[in-house]
Amino acid sequence: MSNPYEAIPAIILKTFDETPNIRTFVLKPEQEIPFMAGQFIELTVPGFGEAPFTPSSSHFKRDILEMTIMKVGKATGALFGLKPGDTVGVRGPYGKPYPLEKFAGKDIYIVGGGVGLAPLRALFLALTHEIDKYKRIYLRYGARTPNDIVYRHLLPEWEKLPKVDVDLSVDVSDEKWMKKVGVVTCLMDEIPCDEKTSIAVVCGPPIMMKFVNQRLLEAGFQGENIYLSMETNMSCGVGQCRHCRLGPYLTCKDGPVLTWAQIKDIENPFV
């Protein structure tokens, strides 16, 4: 019987600094982790702890896992001290993937904030890999300053993709910034897709999710079409320990992505 609490080794192939406190780690696990966009893995920094992260790479290329991680606590602090060639542990995949079958033939309106673009990138790559299946992909992304934008080297390429529409904002600009200034909802004054049928996917800090969700509802998006990445404390990742309870859900098992229709009755879902 396999042991669900145990990680397998993964070697750090390379790292890339996205911003001063966000870094992308390219990992090669000993065995392939068969994840789908939206699912997460538990990442162990040996000796320092374990935390859940959603891969940001494409699920069509599973021999490596790219994880874009912000330095916030003990485990991520230690992770930032590791170098290519060092070993970490991974277990998973856990949770439910984005239901891509429900996205087929529709406009997909993706809204990200800060490091929240990381899991959305896995979704974006999965969608653009089979772009014929979807109507059009809108990506709206906001960061605090131009220096806090993740995937800066990739965004210009994404803008050029067919059937893809990208728009960016920063809360505080610098002299070189040519796009919008303001929180990410400033990109949502006009939503160029059919609100009744389109899919919205949101990931970012809780306060950003709260206001983006509110804006989407005002615009007419249906609760069951708004997909929100819910951040909760997780320990086991496998639906047992109950740390991640959110209303009647365990985000590790039922999430981490839940629709607004699922969580609308929960008191303060965005804490």
Next chain:
Amino acid sequence: MDPFLLSSSQRNQWLSKLLERFVVYVPIELEDQVHWHRLKPADLDSGADVITPALRRIRASEPVKSFMFAPREQVGAFPEKQEPTESKTRVLLGVKNCDLVPLKVHDKILTDGEFKDPFYIARRKNTILVAADCPVPEESCFCNLLGLTPYAGDGADAVLSVSDDGYLFEVGERGQELVRVAPELFQEVGASDARVTKRDTERESAVAALSRINPQPLSPDLSAAVAVRRKDESFWQRHAEKCVECFGCLMGCPTCYCFLLYDQAKEKGLDRTRVWDACYLAAYARVGGGANPRAEFVKRFANRFICKFSDFKTDHGMYACSGCGRCFKACMGKIDIRKVLAEL
């Protein structure tokens, strides 16, 4: 199968035989409380210190889950692997129904889901459960309010009742192992034996005693009743007021199964340990960035009831409470769960 009788005079002989093959735990009385005790051959020698299992008393202070779901256990290592260790089969002699039912709660979480806990499963398989009737309920008992009986339904390998002249056993398939260690000591009695009739009468009077202790039935649908109160903080606050956040209720609870995995570095890699956790702890739901959906204690207090009576019932078809009463026996604030449930 007809019941077996083990006469009182042969009890210690049988227990000695059991000890040759199994590790045996029995409930014993220490001062006024009942505690699990690992039986040693010396306990059975005639003399002043001879152990008598306290089988007619209520459940022991320690929940039976501790035997399968250890309070602290290494469940992983890295980069090498950790596996359950083989050990001698254990017999728990005298498990009360309010400890038997909670094992179903753990089974649902740790063995029935997509991810299975090999450590729990190994211990569960490695344990023979002998239930014992609970003929003398105490003030803290309330299994009746949750639709349970003071004697085992299913889930035990054998069911024992203490009769005037010995132990009366009903054995299931696995329970036969206990008879097989010394079949000559057992005598088959018919289903119409006077001892069986007396046992049934005692069971009825235990049920009647519970009705006297807890005369008012609770809401027939506690799940819905708790759900209605989900966001009613003033209700929970009223009951949480006297809580000193000692977590005694959670540590003694036979159904609570929350845990935390934590890692300890070693020279190369790590050991991963699972410890019981407590949803009353402020840090329990706090995320890495510091946000906490249940920062106020009243939310954590409500969470315990939501988990046990609403979520577990919805997800698994049963309450995660068996009415054992350990939570308020342990409570320094004397918060009686029955009162909270009655006022829902």
